[in-house]
Protein backbone atom coordinates (compact mmCIF):
# COMPACT_ATOMS: atom_id res chain seq x y z
CA UNK A 1 0.00 0.00 0.00
CA UNK A 2 1.07 3.52 -0.70
CA UNK A 3 0.68 6.47 1.63
CA UNK A 4 0.03 8.59 -1.43
CA UNK A 5 -3.22 10.45 -0.70
CA UNK A 6 -4.07 11.19 -4.33
CA UNK A 7 -7.20 9.48 -5.66
CA UNK A 8 -5.85 6.26 -7.15
CA UNK A 9 -7.02 5.41 -10.68
CA UNK A 10 -8.54 1.95 -11.11
CA UNK A 11 -7.48 0.47 -14.47
CA UNK A 12 -10.15 -1.26 -16.54
CA UNK A 13 -9.69 -3.84 -19.31
CA UNK A 14 -9.81 -1.00 -21.83
CA UNK A 15 -7.25 1.21 -20.08
CA UNK A 16 -4.78 -1.38 -18.72
CA UNK A 17 -2.36 -0.81 -21.63
CA UNK A 18 -2.06 2.85 -20.65
CA UNK A 19 -1.20 2.12 -17.03
CA UNK A 20 1.15 -0.72 -18.06
CA UNK A 21 2.87 1.90 -20.21
CA UNK A 22 3.33 4.53 -17.52
CA UNK A 23 4.61 1.80 -15.15
CA UNK A 24 7.25 1.00 -17.78
CA UNK A 25 8.08 4.67 -18.32
CA UNK A 26 6.20 4.99 -21.60
CA UNK A 27 3.28 7.26 -22.46
CA UNK A 28 0.97 5.24 -24.67
CA UNK A 29 -1.75 6.52 -26.97
CA UNK A 30 -3.93 4.79 -29.52
CA UNK A 31 -4.03 5.30 -33.27
CA UNK A 32 -6.74 4.31 -35.73
CA UNK A 33 -5.57 2.02 -38.53
CA UNK A 34 -8.30 3.28 -40.82
CA UNK A 35 -8.42 7.08 -40.42
CA UNK A 36 -5.06 7.54 -38.57
CA UNK A 37 -6.66 9.52 -35.74
CA UNK A 38 -4.48 9.56 -32.59
CA UNK A 39 -6.73 9.76 -29.56
CA UNK A 40 -7.05 9.79 -25.77
CA UNK A 41 -8.54 8.74 -23.34
CA UNK A 42 -8.26 5.00 -24.03
CA UNK A 43 -10.96 2.93 -25.72
CA UNK A 44 -10.64 -0.06 -28.04
CA UNK A 45 -12.19 1.69 -31.03
CA UNK A 46 -11.78 4.96 -32.89
CA UNK A 47 -13.97 7.85 -31.65
CA UNK A 48 -13.56 9.57 -35.03
CA UNK A 49 -14.71 6.76 -37.37
CA UNK A 50 -15.98 3.94 -35.08
CA UNK A 51 -13.39 1.47 -36.42
CA UNK A 52 -12.14 -1.30 -34.11
CA UNK A 53 -8.92 -1.41 -36.12
CA UNK A 54 -6.79 0.49 -33.61
CA UNK A 55 -3.28 0.00 -32.20
CA UNK A 56 -1.37 1.39 -29.27
CA UNK A 57 1.64 3.60 -29.89
CA UNK A 58 4.31 5.23 -27.77
CA UNK A 59 4.02 9.00 -27.56
CA UNK A 60 7.09 11.23 -27.63
CA UNK A 61 6.36 12.62 -24.17
CA UNK A 62 6.65 16.13 -25.58
CA UNK A 63 3.81 18.52 -24.82
CA UNK A 64 2.88 22.15 -24.35
CA UNK A 65 0.94 23.84 -21.57
CA UNK A 66 -2.59 24.33 -22.87
CA UNK A 67 -4.49 25.74 -19.89
CA UNK A 68 -4.65 25.41 -16.11
CA UNK A 69 -5.94 26.65 -12.78
CA UNK A 70 -3.87 27.13 -9.64
CA UNK A 71 -5.96 25.54 -6.93
CA UNK A 72 -5.81 27.24 -3.53
CA UNK A 73 -7.95 24.90 -1.45
CA UNK A 74 -6.86 21.85 0.53
CA UNK A 75 -7.15 18.48 -1.19
CA UNK A 76 -5.74 15.22 0.28
CA UNK A 77 -2.39 14.47 -1.35
CA UNK A 78 -1.76 18.03 -2.51
CA UNK A 79 -0.17 21.13 -0.99
CA UNK A 80 -1.92 24.30 -2.18
CA UNK A 81 -1.39 26.30 -4.23
CA UNK A 82 -0.93 23.70 -6.98
CA UNK A 83 -1.69 23.75 -10.68
CA UNK A 84 -4.25 21.43 -12.26
CA UNK A 85 -3.20 21.59 -15.88
CA UNK A 86 -4.22 20.38 -19.30
CA UNK A 87 -1.34 19.74 -21.69
CA UNK A 88 -1.45 19.25 -25.43
CA UNK A 89 0.72 16.33 -26.49
CA UNK A 90 2.92 16.67 -29.59
CA UNK A 91 0.76 13.92 -31.14
CA UNK A 92 -2.42 16.02 -30.68
CA UNK A 93 -4.49 14.70 -27.77
CA UNK A 94 -4.82 16.66 -24.55
CA UNK A 95 -4.69 15.29 -21.01
CA UNK A 96 -5.08 16.54 -17.47
CA UNK A 97 -1.94 16.45 -15.34
CA UNK A 98 0.18 18.37 -12.84
CA UNK A 99 3.24 20.45 -13.68
CA UNK A 100 6.27 19.62 -11.50
CA UNK A 101 9.78 21.08 -11.11
CA UNK A 102 8.26 24.51 -11.64
CA UNK A 103 6.92 27.22 -9.29
CA UNK A 104 3.12 27.02 -9.13
CA UNK A 105 2.64 30.65 -10.14
CA UNK A 106 1.14 32.46 -13.14
CA UNK A 107 4.58 33.96 -13.81
CA UNK A 108 6.25 30.56 -14.11
CA UNK A 109 3.35 28.73 -15.75
CA UNK A 110 3.18 30.34 -19.18
CA UNK A 111 0.69 29.01 -21.72
CA UNK A 112 2.30 27.15 -24.63
CA UNK A 113 5.57 26.57 -22.73
CA UNK A 114 7.35 23.36 -23.75
CA UNK A 115 6.95 20.40 -21.39
CA UNK A 116 8.11 16.80 -21.16
CA UNK A 117 6.57 13.83 -19.41
CA UNK A 118 7.83 12.44 -16.12
CA UNK A 119 6.30 9.77 -13.91
CA UNK A 120 5.03 9.82 -10.34
CA UNK A 121 4.98 6.34 -8.83
CA UNK A 122 1.97 5.89 -6.54
CA UNK A 123 2.54 2.18 -5.90
CA UNK A 124 3.83 -0.92 -7.72
CA UNK A 125 0.94 -0.82 -10.19
CA UNK A 126 0.22 2.85 -10.81
CA UNK A 127 2.52 5.58 -12.08
CA UNK A 128 0.90 8.88 -13.04
CA UNK A 129 2.09 10.85 -16.06
CA UNK A 130 3.12 14.33 -14.88
CA UNK A 131 4.89 17.02 -16.88
CA UNK A 132 7.86 19.35 -16.23
CA UNK A 133 9.44 22.18 -18.20
CA UNK A 134 11.35 20.70 -21.17
CA UNK A 135 15.12 20.66 -20.78
CA UNK A 136 16.79 22.24 -23.81
CA UNK B 137 -41.46 20.94 -32.53
CA UNK B 138 -44.07 23.41 -33.64
CA UNK B 139 -43.94 26.84 -32.02
CA UNK B 140 -46.14 27.81 -29.06
CA UNK B 141 -48.09 24.56 -28.91
CA UNK B 142 -47.12 24.17 -25.26
CA UNK B 143 -47.09 26.72 -22.45
CA UNK B 144 -45.88 27.10 -18.88
CA UNK B 145 -48.99 27.65 -16.75
CA UNK B 146 -47.56 27.10 -13.27
CA UNK B 147 -44.23 28.28 -11.91
CA UNK B 148 -42.71 28.83 -8.49
CA UNK B 149 -39.54 28.58 -6.51
CA UNK B 150 -39.31 27.13 -3.01
CA UNK B 151 -40.88 29.28 -0.30
CA UNK B 152 -37.47 29.94 1.19
CA UNK B 153 -34.13 30.33 -0.55
CA UNK B 154 -30.53 30.35 0.63
CA UNK B 155 -30.45 28.48 3.91
CA UNK B 156 -33.42 26.15 4.49
CA UNK B 157 -32.54 24.08 7.55
CA UNK B 158 -36.10 22.75 7.96
CA UNK B 159 -36.38 20.72 4.74
CA UNK B 160 -34.67 17.69 3.29
CA UNK B 161 -33.88 17.63 -0.40
CA UNK B 162 -37.03 15.78 -1.44
CA UNK B 163 -39.18 18.19 0.57
CA UNK B 164 -37.60 21.09 -1.32
CA UNK B 165 -38.92 19.44 -4.50
CA UNK B 166 -42.34 19.10 -2.87
CA UNK B 167 -42.39 22.64 -1.52
CA UNK B 168 -41.68 24.06 -4.98
CA UNK B 169 -44.15 21.64 -6.61
CA UNK B 170 -46.97 22.54 -4.20
CA UNK B 171 -46.28 26.24 -4.78
CA UNK B 172 -46.42 25.75 -8.56
CA UNK B 173 -49.65 23.74 -8.30
CA UNK B 174 -51.20 26.47 -6.15
CA UNK B 175 -50.02 29.04 -8.69
CA UNK B 176 -52.21 27.48 -11.40
CA UNK B 177 -54.94 25.87 -9.25
CA UNK B 178 -54.00 22.21 -9.72
CA UNK B 179 -53.37 19.29 -7.39
CA UNK B 180 -51.39 16.09 -7.83
CA UNK B 181 -54.36 14.29 -9.41
CA UNK B 182 -54.25 16.74 -12.34
CA UNK B 183 -50.60 15.91 -13.17
CA UNK B 184 -49.84 13.01 -15.54
CA UNK B 185 -46.17 13.69 -16.33
CA UNK B 186 -43.16 14.09 -14.00
CA UNK B 187 -39.57 15.15 -14.70
CA UNK B 188 -36.73 15.82 -12.26
CA UNK B 189 -32.96 15.41 -11.87
CA UNK B 190 -31.53 15.43 -8.32
CA UNK B 191 -34.16 12.90 -7.21
CA UNK B 192 -35.69 10.29 -9.53
CA UNK B 193 -39.20 10.59 -10.98
CA UNK B 194 -40.04 7.48 -8.93
CA UNK B 195 -39.28 9.28 -5.69
CA UNK B 196 -41.03 12.49 -6.69
CA UNK B 197 -44.17 10.83 -8.12
CA UNK B 198 -44.57 8.69 -5.02
CA UNK B 199 -43.83 11.51 -2.57
CA UNK B 200 -46.33 13.87 -4.21
CA UNK B 201 -48.98 11.20 -4.91
CA UNK B 202 -48.86 11.45 -8.69
CA UNK B 203 -49.77 8.54 -11.01
CA UNK B 204 -47.82 9.51 -14.14
CA UNK B 205 -48.15 8.11 -17.65
CA UNK B 206 -44.92 9.86 -18.73
CA UNK B 207 -41.65 10.43 -16.84
CA UNK B 208 -38.24 11.91 -17.65
CA UNK B 209 -35.26 11.46 -15.33
CA UNK B 210 -32.69 13.11 -17.58
CA UNK B 211 -29.90 14.12 -15.20
CA UNK B 212 -27.04 15.78 -17.06
CA UNK B 213 -26.29 18.48 -14.50
CA UNK B 214 -27.68 21.98 -14.09
CA UNK B 215 -29.29 22.27 -17.52
CA UNK B 216 -31.36 19.11 -16.98
CA UNK B 217 -34.44 21.31 -16.43
CA UNK B 218 -34.12 23.03 -19.81
CA UNK B 219 -33.96 19.58 -21.35
CA UNK B 220 -36.96 18.48 -19.26
CA UNK B 221 -38.93 21.43 -20.67
CA UNK B 222 -37.93 20.41 -24.21
CA UNK B 223 -38.84 16.76 -23.67
CA UNK B 224 -42.08 17.65 -21.88
CA UNK B 225 -43.17 19.96 -24.69
CA UNK B 226 -42.51 17.22 -27.25
CA UNK B 227 -44.39 14.67 -25.12
CA UNK B 228 -47.42 16.94 -24.70
CA UNK B 229 -47.45 17.74 -28.41
CA UNK B 230 -47.21 14.00 -29.19
CA UNK B 231 -50.12 13.27 -26.86
CA UNK B 232 -48.13 11.14 -24.41
CA UNK B 233 -49.39 13.20 -21.49
CA UNK B 234 -51.35 16.38 -20.84
CA UNK B 235 -49.90 18.15 -17.82
CA UNK B 236 -46.23 17.86 -16.83
CA UNK B 237 -44.66 18.83 -13.52
CA UNK B 238 -40.91 19.52 -13.56
CA UNK B 239 -39.41 19.79 -10.09
CA UNK B 240 -36.07 20.77 -8.66
CA UNK B 241 -34.89 20.76 -5.06
CA UNK B 242 -31.38 20.70 -3.72
CA UNK B 243 -30.10 20.96 -0.19
CA UNK B 244 -26.82 22.29 -1.55
CA UNK B 245 -25.88 24.24 1.57
CA UNK B 246 -27.51 22.42 4.51
CA UNK B 247 -26.98 19.02 2.83
CA UNK B 248 -30.05 17.41 4.39
CA UNK B 249 -30.51 14.04 2.64
CA UNK B 250 -28.61 15.33 -0.37
CA UNK B 251 -27.53 12.54 -2.69
CA UNK B 252 -23.70 12.47 -2.66
CA UNK B 253 -21.89 12.83 -5.96
CA UNK B 254 -19.25 10.12 -6.30
CA UNK B 255 -16.74 9.50 -9.09
CA UNK B 256 -15.85 5.80 -9.54
CA UNK B 257 -12.05 5.27 -9.61
CA UNK B 258 -12.43 3.18 -12.77
CA UNK B 259 -14.46 5.77 -14.70
CA UNK B 260 -12.65 7.93 -17.23
CA UNK B 261 -12.91 10.89 -14.85
CA UNK B 262 -11.65 8.70 -12.00
CA UNK B 263 -8.61 7.57 -13.98
CA UNK B 264 -7.71 10.62 -16.02
CA UNK B 265 -8.79 13.67 -14.00
CA UNK B 266 -9.26 12.88 -10.29
CA UNK B 267 -5.63 11.76 -9.65
CA UNK B 268 -4.44 15.28 -10.52
CA UNK B 269 -6.17 17.03 -7.65
CA UNK B 270 -9.50 18.51 -8.70
CA UNK B 271 -12.10 18.94 -5.96
CA UNK B 272 -15.47 19.76 -7.46
CA UNK B 273 -16.57 22.35 -10.02
CA UNK B 274 -14.52 25.34 -8.71
CA UNK B 275 -11.30 23.42 -9.51
CA UNK B 276 -12.48 22.10 -12.87
CA UNK B 277 -14.89 24.48 -14.56
CA UNK B 278 -12.40 27.40 -14.81
CA UNK B 279 -9.67 25.25 -16.43
CA UNK B 280 -10.40 26.55 -19.98
CA UNK B 281 -10.46 30.21 -18.89
CA UNK B 282 -6.76 31.05 -19.33
CA UNK B 283 -6.82 29.67 -22.89
CA UNK B 284 -9.92 31.78 -23.66
CA UNK B 285 -8.28 34.88 -22.14
CA UNK B 286 -5.05 34.35 -24.09
CA UNK B 287 -6.78 33.71 -27.42
CA UNK B 288 -8.92 36.83 -27.21
CA UNK B 289 -6.73 39.12 -25.09
CA UNK B 290 -9.28 39.27 -22.28
CA UNK B 291 -8.08 41.11 -19.16
CA UNK B 292 -8.74 40.16 -15.55
CA UNK B 293 -10.54 43.51 -15.16
CA UNK B 294 -12.93 42.70 -18.04
CA UNK B 295 -13.61 39.27 -16.58
CA UNK B 296 -14.31 40.85 -13.18
CA UNK B 297 -17.03 43.02 -14.73
CA UNK B 298 -19.24 39.95 -15.20
CA UNK B 299 -19.58 39.75 -11.41
CA UNK B 300 -19.94 43.53 -10.99
CA UNK B 301 -22.78 43.85 -13.51
CA UNK B 302 -24.67 40.85 -12.20
CA UNK B 303 -24.47 42.27 -8.69
CA UNK B 304 -26.18 45.40 -10.07
CA UNK B 305 -29.07 43.21 -11.21
CA UNK B 306 -29.11 41.38 -7.87
CA UNK B 307 -29.40 44.73 -6.10
CA UNK B 308 -32.87 45.07 -7.65
CA UNK B 309 -34.01 41.68 -6.35
CA UNK B 310 -35.10 41.37 -2.69
CA UNK B 311 -34.67 37.57 -2.83
CA UNK B 312 -31.05 37.72 -4.04
CA UNK B 313 -28.50 36.36 -1.58
CA UNK B 314 -25.96 39.14 -2.27
CA UNK B 315 -27.32 42.62 -3.02
CA UNK B 316 -24.59 45.09 -2.04
CA UNK B 317 -22.77 46.69 -5.01
CA UNK B 318 -19.23 45.53 -5.75
CA UNK B 319 -16.38 46.96 -7.85
CA UNK B 320 -13.79 45.26 -10.07
CA UNK B 321 -11.29 45.91 -7.26
CA UNK B 322 -13.53 44.02 -4.85
CA UNK B 323 -13.64 41.08 -7.27
CA UNK B 324 -9.89 41.09 -7.97
CA UNK B 325 -9.03 41.35 -4.27
CA UNK B 326 -11.44 38.64 -3.12
CA UNK B 327 -10.11 35.29 -1.92
CA UNK B 328 -8.38 33.21 -4.58
CA UNK B 329 -10.12 29.89 -5.24
CA UNK B 330 -8.59 28.54 -8.44
CA UNK B 331 -6.49 31.09 -10.37
CA UNK B 332 -7.61 32.97 -12.37
CA UNK B 333 -10.90 32.84 -10.45
CA UNK B 334 -11.60 34.28 -7.04
CA UNK B 335 -14.56 33.73 -4.73
CA UNK B 336 -16.63 36.55 -6.29
CA UNK B 337 -16.31 34.81 -9.67
CA UNK B 338 -17.71 31.53 -8.30
CA UNK B 339 -21.37 30.71 -7.76
CA UNK B 340 -23.11 30.69 -4.42
CA UNK B 341 -23.99 27.53 -2.51
CA UNK B 342 -27.68 27.56 -1.60
CA UNK B 343 -30.65 25.48 -0.52
CA UNK B 344 -33.68 25.83 -2.74
CA UNK B 345 -35.56 24.68 -5.77
CA UNK B 346 -38.34 25.41 -8.19
CA UNK B 347 -41.08 23.79 -10.21
CA UNK B 348 -42.79 24.34 -13.55
CA UNK B 349 -46.12 23.04 -14.87
CA UNK B 350 -46.58 22.73 -18.63
CA UNK B 351 -49.64 21.93 -20.70
CA UNK B 352 -50.89 22.41 -24.24
CA UNK B 353 -51.50 26.00 -25.30
CA UNK B 354 -55.16 25.41 -26.10
CA UNK B 355 -55.70 24.38 -22.46
CA UNK B 356 -53.49 27.18 -21.12
CA UNK B 357 -56.27 29.75 -21.56
CA UNK B 358 -58.26 28.03 -18.79
CA UNK B 359 -55.63 28.74 -16.15
CA UNK B 360 -55.49 31.84 -13.91
CA UNK B 361 -51.90 32.66 -14.86
CA UNK B 362 -50.58 34.41 -17.96
CA UNK B 363 -49.38 31.62 -20.30
CA UNK B 364 -45.70 31.60 -21.22
CA UNK B 365 -45.29 29.81 -24.55
CA UNK B 366 -42.43 27.54 -25.61
CA UNK B 367 -41.13 29.10 -28.82
CA UNK B 368 -37.91 27.14 -29.38
CA UNK B 369 -35.79 24.47 -27.70
CA UNK B 370 -32.39 22.83 -28.04
CA UNK B 371 -30.14 20.36 -26.25
CA UNK B 372 -26.79 18.61 -26.59
CA UNK B 373 -23.96 16.98 -24.64
CA UNK B 374 -20.21 16.85 -25.17
CA UNK B 375 -17.74 15.24 -22.70
CA UNK B 376 -17.87 14.25 -19.02
CA UNK B 377 -14.28 15.54 -18.72
CA UNK B 378 -13.51 19.25 -19.06
CA UNK B 379 -9.99 18.28 -20.13
CA UNK B 380 -11.48 16.61 -23.21
CA UNK B 381 -13.74 19.40 -24.47
CA UNK B 382 -12.85 19.82 -28.13
CA UNK B 383 -12.32 23.59 -28.05
CA UNK B 384 -11.40 25.40 -24.82
CA UNK B 385 -12.73 28.68 -26.23
CA UNK B 386 -16.17 27.42 -27.30
CA UNK B 387 -18.63 24.85 -26.02
CA UNK B 388 -19.69 22.24 -28.57
CA UNK B 389 -22.87 21.58 -26.57
CA UNK B 390 -23.74 25.31 -26.47
CA UNK B 391 -23.07 25.53 -30.21
CA UNK B 392 -25.64 22.81 -30.91
CA UNK B 393 -28.31 23.58 -28.29
CA UNK B 394 -28.43 27.36 -28.81
CA UNK B 395 -28.68 27.53 -32.60
CA UNK B 396 -31.16 24.61 -32.61
CA UNK B 397 -33.46 26.62 -30.34
CA UNK B 398 -33.10 29.77 -32.47
CA UNK B 399 -33.92 27.85 -35.68
CA UNK B 400 -36.95 26.26 -34.04
CA UNK B 401 -38.13 29.65 -32.74
CA UNK B 402 -37.56 31.33 -36.08
CA UNK B 403 -36.22 34.47 -34.43
CA UNK B 404 -33.15 36.66 -34.87
CA UNK B 405 -30.93 37.85 -32.03
CA UNK B 406 -32.34 41.37 -32.29
CA UNK B 407 -35.77 39.94 -31.36
CA UNK B 408 -34.51 38.86 -27.91
CA UNK B 409 -35.68 41.13 -25.09
CA UNK B 410 -34.29 39.17 -22.15
CA UNK B 411 -31.49 36.65 -21.76
CA UNK B 412 -30.44 34.17 -19.09
CA UNK B 413 -27.07 32.40 -19.41
CA UNK B 414 -26.33 29.93 -16.62
CA UNK B 415 -23.41 31.45 -14.69
CA UNK B 416 -21.93 28.83 -12.40
CA UNK B 417 -18.68 30.73 -12.91
CA UNK B 418 -17.93 34.13 -14.42
CA UNK B 419 -16.70 32.88 -17.80
CA UNK B 420 -19.95 31.15 -18.75
CA UNK B 421 -21.79 34.28 -19.94
CA UNK B 422 -18.83 34.95 -22.28
CA UNK B 423 -19.02 31.51 -23.85
CA UNK B 424 -22.81 31.72 -23.99
CA UNK B 425 -22.92 35.13 -25.70
CA UNK B 426 -20.43 33.95 -28.33
CA UNK B 427 -21.66 30.39 -28.88
CA UNK B 428 -25.29 31.55 -29.19
CA UNK B 429 -24.20 34.24 -31.64
CA UNK B 430 -25.19 37.37 -29.70
CA UNK B 431 -21.67 38.73 -30.32
CA UNK B 432 -18.73 37.71 -32.51
CA UNK B 433 -15.84 35.51 -31.37
CA UNK B 434 -13.72 37.26 -28.78
CA UNK B 435 -16.18 40.13 -28.33
CA UNK B 436 -18.12 38.98 -25.26
CA UNK B 437 -15.72 40.25 -22.57
CA UNK B 438 -15.65 43.81 -23.89
CA UNK B 439 -19.39 43.61 -24.56
CA UNK B 440 -20.14 42.88 -20.90
CA UNK B 441 -17.42 45.23 -19.60
CA UNK B 442 -18.96 47.92 -21.81
CA UNK B 443 -22.25 47.53 -19.88
CA UNK B 444 -24.17 46.12 -22.85
CA UNK B 445 -25.90 43.59 -20.57
CA UNK B 446 -26.28 45.85 -17.52
CA UNK B 447 -29.50 47.42 -16.20
CA UNK B 448 -30.76 49.85 -18.83
CA UNK B 449 -29.02 48.04 -21.72
CA UNK B 450 -30.64 46.50 -24.80
CA UNK B 451 -29.70 42.95 -23.80
CA UNK B 452 -30.57 42.49 -20.11
CA UNK B 453 -28.64 39.38 -18.96
CA UNK B 454 -29.12 37.35 -15.77
CA UNK B 455 -31.61 39.80 -14.34
CA UNK B 456 -32.17 37.86 -11.11
CA UNK B 457 -28.47 38.32 -10.22
CA UNK B 458 -27.54 34.88 -11.51
CA UNK B 459 -25.76 32.01 -9.85
CA UNK B 460 -23.08 34.49 -8.79
CA UNK B 461 -25.40 36.67 -6.67
CA UNK B 462 -28.98 35.32 -6.58
CA UNK B 463 -28.74 31.64 -5.58
CA UNK B 464 -27.10 28.42 -6.77
CA UNK B 465 -28.11 25.10 -5.29
CA UNK B 466 -25.68 23.01 -7.34
CA UNK B 467 -27.96 22.69 -10.35
CA UNK B 468 -29.00 26.26 -11.15
CA UNK B 469 -30.94 25.82 -14.40
CA UNK B 470 -34.36 25.79 -12.73
CA UNK B 471 -33.69 29.23 -11.22
CA UNK B 472 -32.79 30.65 -14.64
CA UNK B 473 -36.03 29.22 -16.08
CA UNK B 474 -38.05 30.74 -13.21
CA UNK B 475 -36.61 34.19 -13.94
CA UNK B 476 -37.43 33.86 -17.65
CA UNK B 477 -41.01 32.92 -16.76
CA UNK B 478 -41.30 35.86 -14.33
CA UNK B 479 -40.03 38.23 -17.03
CA UNK B 480 -42.54 36.84 -19.55
CA UNK B 481 -45.35 37.15 -17.02
CA UNK B 482 -44.27 40.72 -16.28
CA UNK B 483 -43.75 40.11 -12.55
CA UNK B 484 -39.94 40.01 -12.17
CA UNK B 485 -38.40 42.24 -9.48
CA UNK B 486 -36.16 43.78 -12.17
CA UNK B 487 -38.86 43.64 -14.84
CA UNK B 488 -37.83 44.52 -18.40
CA UNK B 489 -40.72 46.70 -19.64
CA UNK B 490 -42.51 45.19 -22.62
CA UNK B 491 -40.31 42.10 -22.85
CA UNK B 492 -41.85 39.59 -25.29
CA UNK B 493 -39.10 37.02 -25.93
CA UNK B 494 -36.75 35.49 -23.37
CA UNK B 495 -33.84 33.13 -24.11
CA UNK B 496 -32.81 30.82 -21.27
CA UNK B 497 -29.55 28.95 -21.79
CA UNK B 498 -28.17 26.31 -19.46
CA UNK B 499 -25.00 24.33 -18.90
CA UNK B 500 -24.58 20.94 -17.22
CA UNK B 501 -21.45 19.49 -15.67
CA UNK B 502 -18.23 21.23 -16.74
CA UNK B 503 -19.35 22.21 -20.28
CA UNK B 504 -20.64 18.60 -20.45
CA UNK B 505 -24.21 19.36 -21.46
CA UNK B 506 -26.48 22.17 -22.56
CA UNK B 507 -30.13 23.05 -22.95
CA UNK B 508 -31.74 26.18 -24.40
CA UNK B 509 -35.37 27.29 -24.09
CA UNK B 510 -36.85 30.31 -25.87
CA UNK B 511 -40.04 31.69 -24.33
CA UNK B 512 -42.68 34.03 -25.71
CA UNK B 513 -45.60 35.68 -23.93
CA UNK B 514 -47.60 36.29 -27.11
CA UNK B 515 -50.06 33.62 -28.33
CA UNK B 516 -50.06 32.41 -31.93
Ligand SMILES: [Zn+2]
Pocket residue numbers: 032033034035036037046047048049050051
Ligand atom coordinates in the same frame (compact mmCIF):
# COMPACT_ATOMS: atom_id res chain seq x y z
ZN1 LIG C 1 -10.69 6.20 -37.17
